[in-house]
Amino acid sequence: MSFVPWPEKLDYTRQAEEVPGTKRAGQTAHYRNAIWGLVGHTPDSIQTLPQVFDIGLAKSRHEPFLGHRPLLSSPSTDTPVHAGYYVWQTYAEVDQRRKAIGSAVCKLFERGGWEGVRDGGREMQTVGIWSANRPEWQIVDFALHAYGKVGVSLYDTLGKDSVEYIITHAAIPLLFASSSHISALLKLAHQGLIPCLKTIVCLDSLQSEEGHVLREWAGDVGVGLLDLGQLEEEGQREVREPMRVSKHDVACICYTSGTTSTPKGVILTHGNLTSVTQTNLYGNTFPGGKGRLLSYLPLAHIYERICQHFVVVSGGSIGFSTNNPLALLADLQLFKPNFFPTVPRVLNRIYQASIAGAGDGVRGRVFREAVRRKVGVLRETGGSGWGVWDVVVFRKIQAMLGGRVALITCGSAPIAPEVMEFVRVALSCDVIEGAYGMTENCGTCLRVLPNDPHSSGTVGGPQPCNEVKLIDVPAMGYHAEDRRGEICVRGENCFGRYLKDDKNTRETVDAEGWVHTGDVGEMDACGRIRIIDRVKNIMKLAQGEYVALEKIENLYSASPLAAQLFVHGDALQSYLVGVVVPEPVHLASIASRILGAQVKAEDAKALAGAAQDEKVRAAILGELDKEAGKNVLKGFERLKRIHVSLDPFTVENGCLTPTLKIRRKDAYNKHKVELDALYALGEPTSSQAAAKL
Template structure:
């Protein structure tokens, strides 16, 4: 094993230890006053603000109200909630009350939801509203340990019980909590003094690409250390009401958004909640200075730019395409000089400032995580004055292990370690990490815990990567995704898939080939972009998608996309055949994870016939090595 241990470079933040998440709440209250701390959507383009002071007041009241349900410290509370201010309130109230919250993905199938609630032995179920209550109510029939149901927004709710369980509202519980606080002013103080940094804060069930979800146990310090240490590396971060404005649209059920919230809370950042569907309008109205996203959203933005460049007529089109080509030449970490520097300044005045305006006009940086972001996109956005800070981590690491800083950013990498975290590369290329960010373990599963955390405390991430000479971590693939061809050659599918999905015509891609002679791919087209392509090619755009994907002219364009993805790859890695699959992958169908990564095992099973057809009647191995063909 490579014994070199990588740690944070100097001046990239400080390690902040020993805090509970409740400490984070009260320290923020003591330092800042923000009348627009949390901003809850209340209609199209409208938000209802909640001040930091009122948020703390409601957290205390709800925490005391939850105690009236007969809960003991350490009891689990399941959340089936939207990712908004109500979620944040319920989360902090549980933490203050010494309860362990268990968030559930809204997109999970009923059997997965049932599994999580049952496995966690949740005593209380919290839902956002009437719609979520109706969605989950029938599952309670076979969940005897759930004794109470709580609804955040009671609008339209006209029942007092659900499947025989008492139904409570946030308003009722907070009113009861306020009465208790008035009768016993020391009640909240006693709650605070009972909480320790090592206490279990939450169990997050990972929604991985294979198998049953695993309950990741994260402590108060796991999360507080990770959030506060990570934020400390952004030197120019402005706290309080006059500081940063964050737009939040990622699921709070995922550790990425949760940890970001605790960082926002510590600095009393104004947070506006929205959804991916309403993102474009929210960017225009809120004009955030920052937001966090998964790379797929950025790929879609870039895809729109590429398509616009291809179709914009006249002088404006020529200028736009010139500016895009300039941005594609940009290299993070290298200072533009001479003519290129002057050209970038001109392009900024003519084109790039409009890109920034489309994101609200005030973006200081974008945080990207959850999947790999291509180097090309990182460079292009940086050229346009939109820095993307890509990071890396797992639910099991709370989540941040490494990330790029505004002053220390390299395209194609996931940055350098955060202070207090150790990282090293095993002999087989696997990334290992150790530190206060590593989980307590998997809930009720010590055997699987021992499989990923060795006796020396190193967590085995399952990812393959390496450090550059400058000390930046590069992820090459998932260890389990690496596959071997029948020729004995190994293929890493992720780099090819990143190149393919960077094109606006490709919504998702699955590179296949384990046990076969050559590499192939399933391409899932972006339907609207494909229909616009069909129109430009003079084809009938009203035809079904199933017919359009068989058109020779369409296939020829996708062959060009595949050819570009193959450039620079080793011969055995290059995609020799592909098929266009006229279907859309989604979280709801179980084909994508909540962070929009493909579930390989599901896709291999679902599209087994299409994969098999790619290899039927194939030419000799020598021909396949040299002659890519379109299926």
């Protein structure tokens, strides 16, 4: 398959095309991509995931494909040491391994007589993968695609309850897991909580004393345990040819991260996923035609997987990070990707670090002038190309990502327009905001056009694989007549149902196949959509005003001051309160100014003291209030009191999902005492005087 180039001249004033005769009461017309229309599967298009692999294999058979940095220290070391180079497997080597693994998996199912999970008239033979990103994760997934099995991914950071729920809900008899998870699985098996699980395949070698102990334990609880090397040897003795699969066959069940409820199992077919791979060929390309991606976003999430499929179909290479967030920049600088899929939190950190590092002297003035000039050109022409300012000012920022990034996609959450503009001018590459989507549409729905001078803050128009419309949300005052409403999407990339969950399926997919996203959008005259609100996580304050908590959090989080921010409302109160986890550099700066003594960002004790100071808290709230004013938040939407904490929300303390979204109930419970105490102070007289606790 080949890339389809952009037209020679892009018309930014026409990014969505109305389908005649589709407008009805309570909804806009249907809109499609204005350049290519609605592109569906054709006889010569990519229809299955094994085809994606075969295309990459044909293009780059003996070239590097999957790489990792070998671990030089003991796995049990607190600070693991990795080699300063990558070890590679070629496409041909991965092909041999996927066939051996797939053949062995088929034998295990036949030998065990394992039944699949039944839903919607289908029987699916499910296989779980519970591990951090690594080459073996992807090789196992390729094997499952090729041999008709349904992959079920578990986030590496999932807790016991979620793991138990997913294994049981998806009736998983066979699970691939890293060695760090084997004990947890055997404990669940010992307690009789996962009776469907029959065999575990450890992705790491079990040829050690510890491995021998684990094998004996597995035998005691009636679960088979072998390592990946043994499974491959079994498969190599009788390699089978891959099975014929169709676009209608289920490829995977991808569980949502569950911010407010039990995770939902999204059933995705080969056709769903390959329609996205096909769509990514329209307008996108890589230097030299081949992608080079560093894998650090969780493969259990659909966003990372569709990005990797795009690289595979180009015949490109994928390097795996060391899975240490603190070492991400070192991984990037060693690997030097040309394609960087990311999320707003990473770009926010680059923005915040760059602004803080510029300082206030001559260097800072030159930096700010460079940003001002390049943003001016960006807003006028859409161009952010290489120039003198890149040589003088921005080269170091570009080097943070390895210096060769040509394409950045940013998805999973909104990002402030000023941050997006900064990233575009500082990195001088094609930055696509609005790799906008959700698990239910394979992470694909809308995208911005390259070099669109007015696209910042929007997520662009429809992708070629789907159409969109907006529908009324009367409770929130949004009406399709004003081109504002809940975003609905329909196309071959969209799922049909949740696993064993008719209620949520009916609430999400209507009779005409439209997926209701829960996001409220506003379409401009050019056909671009801006995310302006969220149907879910809406609450009513005591005086009757509706507030969208996620939207307010996202707007406040654009402040360089806020590393994390949680907004809380109580239906018996008339105002909002919140928890702010400040960036140490910015907290140190504010504290030094307010307290009249130097406070260093590395001095944890001094920062903790500053966080408890009433004047420092008031200053922090004042800075956040500037962000609220910039975004024209109404009075009742603004934070009136805050608690400042240096204890971040994390996956480990249960306050973040594996995709790093806030679990609202758990975040509130973590700071219940402090938040309730803020309300106990009574009605605030002014936002500045309110930061008393």
